[in-house]
Amino acid sequence: MQKNDLVTVAIEDIGVGGEGIGKVDGYTLFIKDAIIGDVVEAKIVKAKKNYGYARLMNIVTPSENRVEKPACPMARRCGGCQIQEMKYGAQLAFKEGKVRGNLERIGEVPTELLDKVMQPIVGMEEPFHYRNKAQFPIGTDKEGHIITGFYAGRTHSIIPNTDCALGVAVNQKILEIILHFMENNHISAYDEEKHKGLVRVLIRYGFKTDEIMVCLVINGEKLPHAEKLVDKLCKIPGMTSITISVNKAKTNVIMGNEIKLLWGQTYITDYIGNVKYQISPLSFYQVNPVQTEKLYGLALDYANLNGNETVWDLYCGIGTISLFLAQNAKQVYGVEIVPQAIDDARNNAKINDITNAEFYVGKAEEVLPEYYKEYEKTHNGETVHADVIVVDPPRKGCEESLLQTIVDMQPEKVVYVSCDSATLARDVKFLRAKGYELKDVTPVDQFPHTVHVETVCLLSRK
Secondary structure, eight states: OOTTOEEEEEEEEEOTTSOEEEEETTEEEEETTOOTTOEEEEEEEEEOSSEEEEEEEEEEEOOTTBOSSOSSTTTTTBSSOSSTTBOHHHHHHHHHHHHHHHHHHTSOOOHHHHHHHBOOOBOOSSOSSOOSEEEEOEEEOTTSOEEEEEEBTTSOOEEEOSOOTTSOTHHHHHHHHHHHHHHHTTOOBOBTTTTBSOEEEEEEEOTTTOOEEEEEEESSSOOTTHHHHHHHHTTSTTEEEEEEEEOOSSSSOOOOSEEEEEEEOSOEEEEETTEEEEEOTTOOOOSOHHHHHHHHHHHHHHHTOOSOOEEEEESOTTTHHHHHHHTTSSEEEEEESOHHHHHHHHHHHHHTTOOSEEEEESOHHHHHHHHHHHHHHHTTTOOOOOSEEEEOOOTTOOOHHHHHHHHHHOOSEEEEEESOHHHHHHHHHHHHHTTEEEEEEEEEOSSTTSSOOEEEEEEEEO
């Protein structure tokens, strides 16, 4: 195969980035915007020895699972949704298959065991407008007009769009006010490549409280004419927090560490179940609250607490899972590397009158082993006790040293909440080899129209 060759290919699978995968004479091609079941005409744009990348030119025969008209007209150009062209039922089947496949191939979990323990994926009744948080780059188009939207896939080219099908409806009104304010007051958009210009935007929304936060991320100390913008934004029903985040660092991390209040308060509140959380601009908080409640409900079910247990919650963030568990446990210990998240966790425990949750700052893979060793020293070789250990690590999964400490602590149950089924499978393989067996697996569709899927697993000590 050569660059610029035009080929006809049947799509048989989807890659990690949502690309359709097909073969021509044994040569594998990755084709963006093609879905399983399509027969497409594609032009090769990059040819390597055993595989290549191609651009979708024409759909010869559409898959029976292809959506005739995606909800968002920008779906194909925008990098935010990778599989919006696929019917929602087919998306769920793909994600469930992805979790199963990784557990079989990487985790070496026998098929007959998975047949017993794997539950159907938990989907959404309404898989649009589910995001409670959105970060918007702001730029200028060729005519010099200020625009906002989302980056095109694998680029920093902004696709103009103030009405994202995954975000809440009020985002559009907020963005239009901000763009109008910037045009009228000659305030520049931030250019990440040149590190010039001023403004980017973060919006958060409380699904249970209807409280709204707007945080303007600025490459400077102050926002000129800020009072004019505040005057417009504060009239929006539900507006609760308008702040500035100062970020002058040349980095692709959007938020800076310094938050300045312009109007209202520096946080909004929201609920997961009956637990109340204060959310600041810098707080990590799951972006899909409807599915988060289902996800944490599963974690609580798997823990099966009766009020006498000691629970460790690793990678606890602002205490979302910890406080859920504390309602049914004797004692919960949370560990998180971000100091501000631990401040939030302690504050969230306080506002919910939860007194049986303690939080530690540090890397879970360092805090837990150190705590374990120190406890042995000070308690004459007696080992620290945990009935249940919950882990909710980042995409890279858990480090082996942490998994070994978990095994050494011999909890009856390990509840693993994962955002990457490949690293989950690797860690499940380790735990199964060390005396834990997989008892339950449930995928949860936390991010409809993307390739990402959350999974909750229960492992019990043999």
